[in-house]
Amino acid sequence: MASATVGVGWGWWGGAMRIPPFRTSLVVSGVLVAGLLLGGCGTGTAASEAGGGGETQGPCAASGGAVGAGAERDGVRVVGVVERAGAKESASPSGRVSERPGVSVTADSLPGVGAAGGPCAVQYDVTNPESEPFTYTITFSLVDEQGRAMSNVEETVASVGAGKTVRRTLEQAGHPAGGTLDAGRVRILDVERVPSDEAPAPAGSCPASGLRLTADQGDAAMGLRVVGLHLENCGDRAYSLEGYPVLQLLDAEHQPVDGIEVLRGTDGIPMAGGDDGPPRPVTLRPGERAVSGLAWRNTTEFGEAVTVPYVRVRAGAGADPVMVAPHLDLGTTGELGVRAWRKDETDPGAGEGGNGRPGAQGPYGGSSTS
Template identity: 85%
Template sequence: MVGVRWGWWGGEMRIPPFRTALAVSGVLVAGLVLGGCGTESAGSAAGGGGETTGPCAGGAADDHGASGGTNGAGEERDGVRVVGTVERDGAGVNASPSGRASQRPGVSVTADSLPGAGGAAGPCVVQYDVTNPGAEPFTYTITFSLMDEQGRAMSNVEETVASVGAGKTVRRTLEHGGYPGGGVLDAGRVRILDVERVPSDEAPAPASSCPASGLRLTADQGDAAMGLRVVGLHLENCGSRTYSLEGYPVLQLLDAEHQPVDGIEILRGTDGIPMAGGDEGPPRPVTLRPGESAVSGLAWRNTTEFGEAVTVPYVRVRAEAGADPVTVAPHLDLGTTGELGVRPWRKDETEAGRGTGDSGSGRPGAQGPYGMPSSS
């Protein structure tokens, strides 16, 4: 994150072994065997609403984190719904402490398949659905908050679900190693903090890939200080040829439904944004060899006086006029200022010698192109 110095440039339970002298009715044995493995009804397949049973059937939570339902389902926001807790693939076939697993076709009972036992990751995972009501594929970035038994936030997990088709619902699992102190991940203690959705053909390319254009454009986490907001834009030449540009990124401000936001003046430069600092002169040519990067950024004041405050969740960015658009989600809380400043592209000298695997987010300890610490 950027400081006041404007460096944005840059969580054992064991079953005692059965004794041969212990008489157990066939009904009880069958009940134990069948109950030891998590199962799903047919309706719980992707897009369905079936009920989960077995050791991973966690309770749904109320607003205070208290359990009370059957499978932890209920949390929902912007097309994302927590479905429930189910057994992790393969968890029911792990070896028991005695080195043997009680099995019959399609069913397995082991100590490791019980809640809280097994490997560090635990035997259970939380399922969630993502529904795209739009007319084109969207890519979703979802931030989950994992709560403890008292409803306190323990950690956040961010997941990206790429290319959810128009009108489609997909199901995913939230993999997590549990809570500190050996607690078990329960769907009733998962909250959806934020959902971002952008057209799939405009989603920022992940660190492991390079767009056909050879340019990977991303936005960092930004920072805030005394009403000033700053977000860095990073342009990496991940291709095989040299790329040259000069000037400012081309911006289009979008609302939550990805419609244009009017009435905001986009300033070339940040001289007009109080406390944002100057731009060190007019734009100049930037040449990026493969592996090199350029940096720009957005600056604004979150001042609210008379009038209606404006929030812009998304910005469609082009490196220059005619370039392929990339939609980022900087969540511009512009207040009533009606202004957004954008800096010109500058060569990011801090990227010299770096690989192309960085995500383009904050870079702890790096030095920005203006000699200031970059965002972290």
């Protein structure tokens, strides 16, 4: 199931914010609604899975030859525009606006405007060439006629089967001011893919381990990069840990990256701040959280710059792995600092955002005390 979010980064260093989806609201007469619906938004298929069904003509009939001109990247392909689910039902009159003897005026809302962004939705395919299920997180951008970004939208497609292609609709892409939605105006900015059994648990769910581990979007300033790691006890028993998260650095193909020294603590990372002493035992009761963090410099001098797209993280030795995608641009420094776990004393619900990533009140998203 695809879920749409607009990402917001958190942290003591100041949040990094993505542009929210462009939305507009429009109220027109029933006659005008019918005219707009018949005007069309692009050709698409009614199939829910790739390869099923054929091309159909409907309210989103071809405009500007958008089909086949969509973006494609890392197994994700924009295939066209189709009528949004429920668009016809939402075209029913919304109620009487004015009534006088012998005169009745009603107003219908354009289907989807202000909610899903219009009567049409962009359709895209996700193909998994691997031998195990993968979960994909895709960042789309909707651009205007001049190619300027109007909004960014992040969607997660969970558990795409091995060798399978699934088809989804990008219903939160927004609605251009011109009134038509063109697949050619959708860009794929980024595709992250992780094995489904190592994907971070979505907000509101709890893994079998009872521990939900996530990474925030971090921040960058003056060459310093920081990303917070958040561990929530979502189970029904207490959990104890001491020390540092266990990390494995991975490249784009999820193979180990060698030659990077993982430092225990961030004292060796310029401008990253102190570590408040050695690690201390942390006991998390159900509902409590702990925080850690990664810090590095992106300095580039002699040698080849190194980028680490993925990190496999374990809360401690023997814990279940979770693969996150912090995109570490390590430059030529060859070093990555990791902070010890500390209990997060902030309100567990404070700063919770639509992207399911925890908020932050102190260094690396939480208090430094346990």
